[in-house]
Amino acid sequence: MPNNPEFETTFQKLRAILEPYAPKLKIVHDKSDNYYLDTHHIMKNKKPMFFGAVRAGKSYVSFHLMPVYAFPDLLSGISPELKKRMQGKSCFNFTAVDEKLFKELAKLTRAGFTRFTSPQFIRTIEQQQQQRQQR
Numbered sequence: 001m002p003n004n005p006e007f008e009t010t011f012q013k014l015r016a017i018l019e020p021y022a023p024k025l026k027i028v029h030d031k032s033d034n035y036y037l038d039t040h041h042i043m044k045n046k047k048p049m050f051f052g053a054v055r056a057g058k059s060y061v062s063f064h065l066m067p068v069y070a071f072p073d074l075l076s077g078i079s080p081e082l083k084k085r086m087q088g089k090s091c092f093n094f095t096a097v098d099e100k101l102f103k104e105l106a107k108l109t110r111a112g113f114t115r116f117t118s119p120q121f122i123r124t125i126e127q128q129q130q131q132r133q134q135r
Helices: 005-024 072-077 080-084 099-116 119-134
Strands: 026-030 034-042 048-056 061-065 091-094
Touching: 005 034, 005 048, 005 061, 005 099, 048 099, 061 099, 072 099, 080 099
Parallel strands: none
Antiparallel strands: 026 034, 034 048, 048 061, 061 091
16 A cells, blocks of 8 residues: 555545445455455356455545446436546545545445345346357
8 A cells, every 4th residue: 555644544434335245245355455345146257246346556545336337327416526536437536535425435335235236136137148148
């Protein structure tokens, strides 16, 4: 991790957003600069479906949340402040703790977990995989 105490605190706070979901997911990495969770659902590439991660880089701490990529409608209600933190379709970057935005991100993560682990979503993924295999 970069030698920045603010990054360490930011990483720990963002990691705490993902931690409640770890018992129902698979922890892939649990290091001081990388916390990474997969679902238990195996994709067509024979790898588990990614759920989310926190990674400390040189310039910022990134919070990745794959459900917002799969369900872009989850982003429709986010604040302009959180939207400004987005890089790409499912990554939010921070250089310091922002309790207001972290609370909003926790709510978004909860909604994403609910949608991403719903039986309906898993059935849809499995059906799509079966259709691809039949082609």
